[in-house]
Amino acid sequence: MTQPTRLSRRNFYHPDLWVFLIAIPFISAFNYYLTYSNIQFDSFLLFRFSIDTFQGYAAWLLVRWIIFYLDTKIPFQPLFLKRISIQVVLTMVAGLVFLALSTELLSILFKGEPAPIHFYTKDLVIISIWFFVINGFYIGMFFYRQWEDSENEKQSLKPELDGFPVRTGNQLLLVRYSDIALFFVEEDYVQLISNSGKNYLLDLSLDKIEQKLSPLDFFRVNRQYIVSRLIVTGFKRLENGKLLVQLKTAIKSPEELTVSRTKAPAFKRWFLPQE
Structure with a gap:
């Protein structure tokens, strides 16, 4: 002891x-x-x-x-x-x-x-x-x-998991972090979208999911979305200092992802850490 x-x-x-x-x-x-x-x-x-x-x-x-x-x-x-x-x-x-x-x-x-x-x-x-x-x-x-x-x-x-555990039917699957596109909230349910476009319902809140993710690889865009660095290709400046997040064309987000004016500087530092 x-x-x-x-x-x-x-x-x-x-x-x-x-x-x-x-x-x-x-x-x-x-x-x-x-x-x-x-x-x-x-x-x-x-x-x-x-x-x-x-x-x-x-x-x-x-x-x-x-x-x-x-x-x-x-x-x-x-x-x-x-x-x-x-x-x-x-x-x-x-x-x-x-x-x-x-x-x-x-x-x-x-x-x-x-x-x-x-x-x-x-x-x-x-x-x-x-x-x-x-x-x-x-x-x-x-x-x-x-x-x-x-x-x-x-x-x-405890060994660290190289992915996020999800349930589908009677199966428990591990979605690799490199295969996660984004998390989002829709009608009080949190969903995971993989790079292949598959959707998985999760039991955790977006706040708890954020705690389990690497802040270097994932960013909380707003109250409804967390995105992976691997699918973000850039951003576009909007009025009032907001940003529009641009994703790989293969990824279909339910809606446009916007970053508020207050979170915009943090997003820029996350996306371009060397700038």
Whole structure:
């Protein structure tokens, strides 16, 4: 399995930054709901909530740094259980110790006394559950990225078809790209016309067909037509900057193919790439 490197790991766990920047204030609010039965909404509550939220951000960044550090020292594979155990214990201990020390310091600075006992018997117990959640997110994202990479690798190993699959009756045929003249939409149906003039009905939309074609060999003339470079012999300028696409005489298009003024420059670059 691929292990995130020092340069790629930030993207490897994406979108962890946005998730926790948004989630931590909600977590702080939920902790208040679980901890205090009588909450008075005043300026002091807002001040305490802000302090607790900033503490939460700092604790999460500490946990995040530990996870990234472990990525470089103890990969998930083949030491999966060892890595998970060390990560969970280390992040939880470090996070809880940081919160305990910072809370004690803030309590002495602002109140002149140590933190109340219920902070250790109730608050930290609730907070420890959130460290399991944070670890679950990062572990889940790691294996999701591994699965994603695996699927991408499978796709890349699939042999590329040298044509477009079509159905006719009970047969499945492969029309070579070099034998495709154009695709067009008529009465909500997409059709493929081959160089020999045969028509095939397709189940895909023109948008999805366009995604499967090489942009070097095919061009989306307008909403209804995609043409192959092999059948285009030239173009004629029309009024208002439009273009009339000229095709080989053997190809019978259902109607004249025109390119809009806005797409005309792209068509010219496609047809004459060296100009």
